[in-house]
Amino acid sequence: MARYGMVIDTRKCVGCMDCVVACQTENSVPQGYCRDWITTEVRGEFPSLTMEIRSERCNHCDNPPCVSCCPTGASHVEPDGRFVHVTASRCIGCKACIASCPYGARFVHPDGYVDKCTFCAHRVRQGQDPACVSVCPTRCMYFGDLDDPQSKVSELLRTRRWHVLLPDAGTKPRVYYLS
Amino acid sequence: MEQLSRRRFLKISAATFTAAAAVTRLPDAVRVAGAAEAEKGVRTVPTFCEMCFWRCSGIAHVRDGKLWKFEGNPNDPQSRGRLCPRGTGAVGAYYDPDRLQKPLIRTSARGKDAWKAVTWDEALAYVAERMQKIKAEHGAESIAMFNHGIGVRMLQHVLKSYGCTNFAGPSFAQCRGPRDIGFLLTMGTGLGSPEPTDIANTDCLVLIGSHLGENMHNTQVQEFAQAVARRISIIVVDPRYSVAASKAKHWLPIRPGTDLALILAWMNVIVAEGLYDRAFVERHGHGFDRFAAEIAASTPEWAAGETGIDAGLIRTTAREIARHRPASLVHPGRRVNWNGDDAQRSRAVALLNALLGNWGRKGGIYLQAGMRVASYPLPKYPASTRPLADNPNQERYPFADEPVTTGLRDATISGKPYPIKAWWVYSTNLMQALPNPAETLKAIDQLDLLVVCDTVPSDIAGYADVVLPEVTFLERHDELLVGWGRQGWTSLRQPVMPAPADQKPGWWIAKELAGKLGIAQCMPFKDMAEYLATRVEKSGLSWETLKNDGVIMGPKMPITVEEGAEFAFDTPSGKVEFWSDQLVKAGFDPVPKYKAPAPLPEGFFRLVTGRSPVHTFSRTQSNPLLAGLMSDNEVWINAATAAKLGIANGQFVTLRNQDGVASNRVRVKATQRIRPDTVYMVYGFGQTNPRNRRTFGKGASAAQLNTRYATDPLMGGTSLHGNYVAIEQEA
Amino acid sequence: MLEITTTRHNPLIDPQLHVWGWEIPLYLFVGGVVAGMMVIAGLAMLRTAKGEDTARFFSVQTPLLAFVLLNVGMLALLLDLAHPLYVWAVYLTFEPASPMSWGSWVLLLVYAILLVSALVRLHEAWPWLGRTLPAVERWSDAITRSPARLALLGWMNVVFGVAVGIYTGILLNTMVARPLWNTSVLPVLFLVSGVSAGAAAMHLASRFFGRRPAPQGLVAGFLSALAQPLGPQPPEKSTVDTLIRADVALLALELVLLALLVLGMLTSTASHAAAAALVLGGPYTLAFWGAIVVAGILVPILLQSLELSRRIPHTVLPALLVLAGGYVLRWVMVNAGQASEIVQAAAR
Ligand SMILES: Nc1nc2c(c(=O)[nH]1)N[C@H]1C(S)=C(S)[C@@H](COP(=O)(O)OP(=O)(O)OC[C@H]3O[C@@H](n4cnc5c(=O)[nH]c(N)nc54)[C@H](O)[C@@H]3O)O[C@H]1N2
Ligand SMILES: Nc1nc2c(c(=O)[nH]1)N[C@H]1C(S)=C(S)[C@@H](COP(=O)(O)OP(=O)(O)OC[C@H]3O[C@@H](n4cnc5c(=O)[nH]c(N)nc54)[C@H](O)[C@@H]3O)O[C@H]1N2
Ligand code: SF4
Ligand code: SF4
């Protein structure tokens, strides 16, 4: 079974937010909400600066606190790709999962359930890339099976320097940032 | 100046323009175009984007009758299957609740928000009647048009058939005009759009201003990202740590307005150290020795004092640029009108490229290829004996080869060379696009008729006598796009969705208007589909293919010397004019000469502008999707400066310029990413039409603060960075 | 210099913006009070079972008040849910890793225990109930007359009271994402503070209602049953003193726990230190020091000590202050906790 992950090359990313807009249209994310967002980190002082731009979203953590804290089982891990998902019809909106996610990846959908990035499982299961990955004009995002050593994502993680967000949180995130 | 009066493309010896086209196909799954039947399931319609003027082709997806998403068309050389955020956000333009719905006629003083909704028949009869009157009293030339974008084609055609001659767009004097004239004077050709920059293959890319990544001209951004990934040398000159600067090997945080000094110093090093392409210069250069003598004094040490950039760094970067030639590219820029002497700076950029010998070379500036598409047989336009009003007989701006918006505005104010009594404004928001909106209002005061055709209640629509609501590009046919690039191509714009209310396409408005003006014969086709199909079929192309695929590619031709292309320079000397005799003759400097910008008054900052990746000018601010990502602009202030002034990040301030004009309140972005003497704002915000709820009063308008602008004496380009602002905190 | 800009427009997605509003602090507070009352009532039941308690005040009326409060708390909990209609989904499953799942099931049991505990003597306060539903009286007697059964009920009150008291702390404590909650002191702190607040609540109740005879009848009897956890006799002076003495000890313990919490944070990771800063020198400082430490702990300790030594007359003021302090503690912990976040590890 696949263990999907995303690898994002921050060198190429320009922070254009196309990934954000594409997610909103693809997934009919209600107006005013977003499942992915851009973080810009500037270090140094004028004029010696460096900048990292990251497209962030749910990390579909291998050790997801949002799943373990959910009282209804609405938050769960889908076996076929280890997607961390929310079953809307089981979610009571207690927000424990929101409080437990160190990345701020979740929000309460106006319809009363918790929503977040799905890794576009509906597309992935049809052999497509997630919407954000497939629109990115700089082609800086890669999606694939981390357990498959032949996959592009595995290759990138072998050959490039990378980091994940808040490794200390112990969540084992599956969105990787190349630097 | 006859030879400058039209845009010419390079003569490419190997180019045999044929109508035969290499056609690629979309997968079958996405080829259910144009179906209007029961709306269940997903249908897809290819069409090209109008969220900006790069004109990528996309595929619109309609699910259960709702516009779902707009994705890139893999057949298209502009998008290569991927749109930019604004293109992706086009869905929001369709669903914008503030869209204009019905034609409106003003019922009170101009600029007051008092209108009555009327039928198209009434609106166009009203317009036609006033046009007839103005034509009878002043002549048809007194009816002028401001326009931007391909959608204007048929309206312009009807006005031309009516005898109108004055048409101007901000895309020249406020945008790429100075660059194109700088290149035209030097290389014999402007560069047009898309710029033939071979970023995909270059080994060294110099960006002077050009903030790729924020400027989202799609293809260039894609190639820029590839270039970053290839780890080529990137050198960015910008007073602000732009996104591009963050990817660069060298960032040169230049003092605004001093770029020419830097370019001259670079050329000085490259010439003095003999790093230039001697063979190219000897074979193709005109007046090189006089040029070399002219720049001999422009040393890095001299330039350092002007630009604030270390002389050593200027030298290092000059050598770096030269080392990679000919696959070394100094991006010609696009919106180059910063200081009002920009054509000369662009000439310097052209010359720097010439020193690198990158003309027609892989990784340099390639030779554009096109394809021929037959025209539709249309009646001839009536001849006019009067000069164009903006630049009569090219006396004001001798090298302008397109009409100058501000020239037309001046003519309207002064009534010279003849009165201008009506403006048609199509798809351009003059209050934001032109410098000093106060002058635009003064001109509007002279008018008997102001017609604005827009999709949303824009600033300029607020001053109209008649507002004509156009459908968005997703709901209409427009003129064919026949593109020039690495390979010629033709794209189709076709309706995806029905109009949600009583909006109409430009061509329909044009046809109705023609009828009302008594010149219906100038529109001898039933509708735009017939017009387009005729053009396409006459060219030996397949209308069905174009409808299904959205794009038809032209023949492949060599575009670089490496591929066997040849070139010649269409200048008076037939060579690259390092020394320009025509400039001497017209009384200008034959080699660009640096003039220092006026010193910054105490307590003031220089205001410069640019782009946000999620907005286009002032046209996307009311789009709910894009407004959701950026609802107002910020003023960037150096963090240390802000701290000194006691201004906190996120605080609201007012900007007051040297002439006492104050902006809306605007949020501060206190950041290390900008020079201490410069402030920056994204242009297009601070809109004034209360009917546009998402834009009204949001952020500050850069145009409003642009009260002091210089006009390029060569070609009429207006400066957009000539203003100083003080920062005022709220009490 | 580090400049972080995040472009997202949804306030709910931002960690520094609050997920939980007023409902959860209220629930946590009421839950704590209920927990405390259960522990005290349970202990009293155990004494009654041994035949030691004569006043019956704690063992009989306390569960009724706790039951009412529990309903208030559960209402607050329900109001917080974004989709309250699906609340049954909690009881379709048991998620062993989820403190909230544990808590939900515990609450269900607590509900039953309190209901039974309240019912066993309700017919005494509410004689018409015994008359109309003799079965109630029979079941009640079956429990109260059997010391073993009463002792079992007492133990259940104590055990589940403790469970309720610490589970709220565990719920927050397990959220690694919020450093302020991420301390093992929290469950104990919440339990101790709950017991002291529970004692204060009973104290208040005894002051307000203890002396009046119970009204009768359908409406008045019902209302009195809700508002008046009365007994035929007021609690004895020695009982009150015991309560006060216990409360002072609990408050002192609470103080120690708070100190442990803050010191623990300060000496832990950067994220924890940043979280501590929220209460030490940040937006929650005044509430933390002023309302919780001074007004909610130090002043009541002082007043109650003076009361015990008979230097000042006995008033309800300390009880009121303890309750208020207990509420503010939850409010600060929930809000500051949500505002705390893991800070990105130092420069790469
Ligand atoms: N997202 C988005 N993309 C767009 C557009 C849009 O509206 N939105 N518009 C399109 C159009 S029509 C155009 S013309 C282009 C314009 O885009 P570009 O041609 O890239 O724009 P520039 O004029 O280079 O101006 C912006 C940059 O110049 C810097 N700058 C300001 N003053 C100076 C100076 O004195 N010297 C130097 N070296 N740099 C300076 C600013 O900090 C900023 O980074 O963008 C196109 N792309
Ligand atoms: N201060 C400052 N001024 C500038 C610039 C700057 O950077 N700073 N940039 C300059 C540059 S590079 C350019 S190219 C110009 C751009 O200037 P404009 O082309 O005038 O740009 P917009 O402000 O987008 O105005 C377009 C108008 O067309 C309307 N519109 C959009 N789509 C349609 C359509 O399909 N049909 C019709 N009928 N109307 C439509 C929009 O609602 C909007 O009101 O601005 C120039 N002016
Ligand atoms: S679309 Fe790609 S380049 Fe743009 S912000 Fe997202 S990840 Fe970065
Ligand atoms: S990022 Fe947050 S929501 Fe996503 S799996 Fe990890 S903890 Fe859960």
Ligand code: SF4
């Ligand atoms: S809000 Fe929904 S998904 Fe999240 S923990 Fe509660 S029930 Fe589970």
Ligand code: SF4
């Ligand atoms: S993977 Fe899909 S759901 Fe997740 S951010 Fe990308 S587009 Fe949105």
Ligand code: SF4
């Ligand atoms: S660059 Fe973006 S907005 Fe412009 S045409 Fe292409 S997709 Fe549309």
Ligand SMILES: [Mo]
């Ligand atoms: Mo432009």
